[in-house]
Amino acid sequence: MNNLVLLPVLVPFIVGVILIFFRNQLQVQRFVSGVTSFFLVFLSIYLIYNIYQDGIITLELGSWQAPYGIVLVGDLFASIMIVFASIVAVACLFFAFQTLHPDREKYYFYPFYFFLLTGVNGSFLTGDIFNLFVFFEVMLISSFVLIVMGGKKYQLRESFKYVVISTFGSMFFIIAVALLYSVTGTLNFADLADKISQIPAEESGILTVIAILFLIVFGLKGALVPLHFWLPNSYFVPPTAVAALLGGLLTKVGVYSIMRTYTLVFTHNQDFTLNIVLILAGLTMFFGVLGAVSKFDFKRILAIHIVSQVGYMIMGLGIGTSLAIAGSIYIIGHNMIVKTALFLFCGTTEKVTGTTNLKKMSGLLKTHPYLGWLFFAAAISLAGIPPMSGFFSKFALVLAGLEEQRYFIVFVSLVVGLLTLFSMIKIFMYVFWGSPSLTPEEVKKTKIGKLLLPGIPLVIISFLMGVLAEPLFILLEAAANQMLDPSIYINSVLKE
């Protein structure tokens, strides 16, 4: 019992509610939200430190005992996710301060920003599958508002599709929960894991069906191929600060849920389920990167790249060894950081040139060298070139794949890595090489120094993650071992 684990959910929620009352005082809103976002980073680091020292922290809400009440469970995996999510949230918030139109800020941007964080942190920490649904909805409805905010024609059109598809997925979530409840009679993760391990193998067919149903539900949120079609347009339409936040956080919550349920709850028929995951991983990374290769729009390439990176994340789960899971967690964190940084640089470029179309700009390296080289650092990190963090994530996954003799998926992942490099270099060549497309007057008109500030720490973090990969992997392997041995989780929740 420790109230610490509730704070990452409660703090953004309360701050969000308070900010509603300061609708017209933009300075107050900015100050409070800036301070809170930094506070959340420190809080999450304190949380991870405590969990690393003392093991899994649980909190029974309202003191209802574990299988009956709702529990919040902070294990290493969840707390690592919260650290990265908080860092991404700070960077996007400070970018939003400078780029958002005051009208958007006044229409409750900051409250919904924090409600989104409430939903994301809650999804990471909850120990109850129905509660996961509730936090998903908190997160989704905030994301609906953030995407549609501004009410441009194309925004309305694309958000309608996004809302319908997300709600459709949520209904399937309820159906899957109903089926699971009818089979097991419980919704607590730990209790589910316990009950499912006692079901004899010949009766577990229905559980495999339910497991795949959950894979569809979470795959829709996490944008696995063939359920990724909504993502490129939905993440293209909102302002860059929002696109960076959503691109950094939302799909990862889906991936997190897949990893949580497949390592803890649905462990009965792993030969089959993990193979499906592995096949989906291969398809996702391949088709995602093909989409990126074919596009000629800065923001759109980044958006569809999210899909291909999701493939790597669940590839680690599909391989299923402790090194592979650690690699998966690493790549989720790496991707949150780097993808957000790339989106922020994309937003800066848009501010400078007024377009995201690659063919309409060139030669920015001469006029904006810092932007160019920062983008280059983030881009090679995404493509997986040492010493940036992307290399070590792929290295761990490939090594684990070779150890398990999953040669085909390793081959696919390496080809995809090459194509990722290709699409990133394509952006770099079109945007930054060639003769400058802007006149000197235009260059002087927009100052981008401040706009780069939120991105710089992210690039530095990516670099540090690469340099300090070895100590980081000690932590990640501890998290992976915690996940691969469900009895640790079950015992700390049910206290048997």
Added chain:
Amino acid sequence: MEILMIITVGVLVSVSTYLLLTKSLLRVVLGIVLLSHAAHLLLLTMAGLKEGAPPLLGEPAEAYADPLPQALILTAIVIGFGVTAFLLVLSYRTYKEHKTDDLDQLRGSADE
């Protein structure tokens, strides 16, 4: 009773699938509403329908109903209600801005 409920759920799902595949904005919203009803009914049914027993805990009763599904459905209904309200406003705004509710005409790439 369970059979009847399951058939109702099936009918609701098929009707909502039909509505979701039509081209009118409002019909798509109605499809989502019906689908959520179907999901909620399924949640109620899958937990088992019992007659004549109150959901008591700690009383020496011979049988009691499981209160959890009702609690879950209540939560899910509230969430569904909120999302539906949002979706209705959103579709109205989309209709106002685009002057059409035909999804065929709302196609196209995202950059206007």
